[in-house]
Amino acid sequence: MATVTRLRLRIEGIVQGVGFRPFVSGLAKEYGVSGHVGNDAEGVFAEIEGDRAKLDGFLADLERRAPALAVVERVRAEPAEPTAERGFRIVPSPPAAARSALISPDTATCEECLAETLAPAGRRSGYPFTNCTGCGPRFSIVADVPYDRHNTTMAAFDMCEACAREYADADDRRFHAQPVCCPECGPSLRLTGPDGVPAEGEPLRTAAEWLLDGRILAVKGLGGYHLAVLADDERAVRALRDRKHREDKPFALMAPDLEWARKLVRLEPVGERVLAGTHRPILLAPRLSGAQVADTVAPGSRELGVMLPYTPLHHLLARHLGRPFVLTSGNVSDEPIVCRDDDALKRLSRIADGFLTHDRPIQVRTDDSVVRVFRGRELLVRRSRGYVPAPVTTAQPFPRPVLACGAELKNTFCVAKGNRAFVSHHIGDLKNYETLRSFTEGIAHFRRLFDVTPRLVAHDLHPEYLSTKYALELTDVDAVAVQHHHAHIASCLADNGASGPVIGVAFDGLGFGTDATLWGGELLIADLADFRRAGHLEPVPMPGGEMAVREPWRMAAAHLLAAYGDDLPELDLARRHRTRWHTVVALARKGVNAPLTSSAGRLFDAVSAILGVREVARYEGQAAIELEQRVAPDEHGAYPMTVTDDDPLILRSGDLVRGVVDDLLADVPVDRIAARFHNGLSRAVVTAARVLRERTGLGTVALSGGVFQNLTLLRRVVDGLEGEGFQVLVHSRVPCNDGGISLGQAVVAAARDRSADSR
Structure with a gap:
């Protein structure tokens, strides 16, 4: 027996x-x-x-x-x-004690629920909120753990008898599915005008008719409101840009299905898997010449951002339209995405001609995630819906719970304990009250969900960052200041399960350095606990300070002055800005309101302006992004760039600038010049890494910082380093831009905590 x-x-x-x-x-x-x-x-x-x-x-x-x-x-x-x-x-869930349960990200509609929704008949035929245990809202509706219905925004919807039977049937795929619902008992859809008055007719069908008629529609999704217009309606897209005050930044598109996506962008097999997978991010991919998309959807860009429907509501709307449509964040300019119904009417009624909305509350505002594909793997640009709050598991545990407050731009925060780091959804730029409120509310929510009472709080060195000020106002915690570019490299190490030391290349816009100058083109010898500045781009003045970020022609003036001294070349750029050109050059020369920066991002800005690609930026990174778009892919020439034998190494940016100017004056096409600039900088990075390997014996290079979102630069640097026998670490689980900074801050704080314990 x-x-x-x-x-x-x-x-x-x-x-x-x-x-x-x-x-x-x-x-x-x-x-x-x-x-x-x-x-x-x-x-x-x-x-x-x-x-x-x-x-x-x-x-x-x-x-x-x-x-x-x-x-x-x-x-x-x-x-x-x-x-x-x-x-x-x-059995029922017991009362919550110490919490360590993980919450699933919001997940795209599964095939079974989609078939049920699109069926001509049945209990959920045409129902926009169909879900089961394998799909549907999760993170965006969870208020507390354990994940039971009463702890979600579905608590207000009592299950009908039919849904209750499914919920209790162990053989049903909705067995204990917390958001289970149907038209009898669940959320309902409504369509209103901009005044909130309900429109006549069936909401989805009428909404589609409004879009086909050229109107702008606000659509409530999983994590907030979007603004929609037909993708091929030039007049409607222009109207959306005007009302939203978004002059140039590309809009995302929703394609009805994968077949339609293939008509818009060139897709690799991995790109198709990303598009059609459970995360359903926006995928940035090369635009096809015959794409039926208005020119103003993505002006000046060779790429389109495309996603597929990820809720039954999106699937149904796409079926009614039968063609792609713009689906961009429901906000004005740089404000956070709107997620509350009353706020939507208040903030979006001047933009939208109608509101396709519903009565299921959104607990956490969550933007769409954005990815690129690099060498057959996802390269996250923005990590949010579909990915958050899945933790990043770290190779070494956190000795004490940590809160890392992130950076000022593209902010995320991170709470961490055990071997798990919970990097937040995309918060945005901490510039206004709404974004700051989203930041503070998000931290409180994550602390509650994952039962993290931080004993360490990590923050940036910059004293004026709102995230830094928030960190330093906390009590009963030990504050840990982490230099911006060290956090970038530490983030890349954690992303790859490594601890260093490595040669770190951190190229971005700006970050506060330990010498009180503005860094951004850095070569570091770094591990998780510490770093040494081993090289950097040649510092130049930033005339006008923050104005130089918005007006790249100012950086062009500074870089030209650094490269040529008083013997400045005569360029059309100077003539176009002649009323202020000499004043800005004088600022740079005297160092008045012109802080020094080694920023790679500002170097890209300068070259973009010199070439006439972008002289005034309307969104962050625009000049550099548009410069990459102009690169001739078949150009293999490169401008020489001196790497000095100093300690730290200096990469002479002036060499690249002189090469750009010489070719511009010789009437070399802009696309050739852009390519030679990218190639020259890439080769200089490889040369510098080779010198540092000789000095340190290190054979691994970690690449981080927002400049490495530039796939042309990334590809050339990785190819060059691997050709020299280096192991190269790049990001995949968190963005290389400032969206990954909080993870880096958290692991640096933990590493220093471990070092302190061992002493």
Whole structure:
């Protein structure tokens, strides 16, 4: 007779809100074992009883056959006293204690729910909120853990009898699906005018008619409101730009399906998988010449940002339209995306001609994520909906809980404990009250969800960053200041599960240096705890300070002065800005209101302006982005760039500027000049890394900073370094831009904490 064994299980990872308890229940019935399973604040707990062979099979399949959305990090099993329990049941969640359960990101509609929604008949035919345990809203609706309905914004919707039967049926895919609903009991759609008065007719059909008629529509999605117009309607797109005060920055598009996406952009196989996967980000990909898209959707860009529908509402709207449509963040200029209904009417009524909205509240505003594809892998540009709040697991644990407050631009924050770092959704630029409120509310929400009471708070060195001021106002914590570019390199190390030391190349716009100048073109010898500045781009003045970021022609004046001294070349650029040119040159020469910077981003700005590509920027990074767009892909020439033998090394930016000017005066096409500039800078980075390898013996290079969103530069630098035998680390799980800074700050704080403990 077989011996009966009972085991007590603890399953950790993303195991709530993904159908894990129903899966465990079904698996127990398949193996004929008894016991129970439930959610609690740590994840999923279970007890199983039966003969040992059956229990071993159950445990093997528990990880091997877990639901698609589940991430099983660890299963712990310990013996328990057999109870002769019969059957297997799902038990209620106990009151929350210490919380360590993980919340699933919002997930795109699964094939089964989509088929049900698009079916000509059935209980959920045409229903915009169909979901199950394998798909639907998660992070954007969760107010607390454990992930049960009463802790979500679905709490106000009482299940009807039919939904309650599905919820209680262990053989149904909606078994214990917390957002389960239908037209009888769930959220409902409505269409209103800009005054909030309901429109006549069926909301979706009428909304599509309004879009086809050239109107602008505000659409409430998972994490906030979007603004929509037809992608090929030039007049409507221009009207959206005018009303939204977004002059040049590209708009994202939603394609009805993958076949339509293939008509808009050139897709690699991995790009198709990214587009059609569960995350459903915006994918930046090369635009096809025959794409039926208005010129003003992405002016001056060779790329389009395309995504596929990720909710039943989007699928239904796309079906009604039968063509791509713009779906851009519902905000004005640089404000955060609107997520509350009353706020939407207040802020968007001057932009939108109508509102397609619903009555399910959004708990957390969450922008769409943005990715590129590089060498067959995702390269995150903005990490938000679909990815957050899945943690970044770190190679070494955090000795004490950490809050990292991030940077000023593209802000994210991070809370961390154990081996998990929870990098927040995209917050945005901390420039106005709404964004700052989103930042502070988000930190409070993450602390509550993941039960993190920070003992360390990490922040940037810049004393005027609002994130720094917030950190320094906290009490009962130890503050850790982390230099901006060290945080970039540490973020790349953590992203790759490495600890260093490495040669770090951090190229970005600006960051406060340890010498009180503005860094941005840095070569560091760095590990997680510390760094040394081993090289940098030649510093130049930034005439007008912050004005030079918005007016790249000012950086052109400064770089020309640094390259030529008083013998400045006569360029059309100087003539176009003649009323202020000599004043700006004088500022740079005297160093008055002209802080020194080694910024790679400002070098790109200068070259863009010299070439007449972009002299005044209307959004962050525009000059550099448009310069990359002009690169001739078949140009292999490169301007020479001196790398001095000093310590730290100096990369002579003036060499590149003189090469650019010489070719411009010789009437070389701009696309050739842009390519030679990129190639020259790339080769200089490789040369500098080779010199530093000789000095340090280090053979690994980590690349970080927003400038490495430039795929032309990234590709050339990686190819060059690998050709020299280096191991190269690039980002994949968090962005290389300032959206990854908070992760870097967190792991630096932890590394210093460990060092302090060991002393």
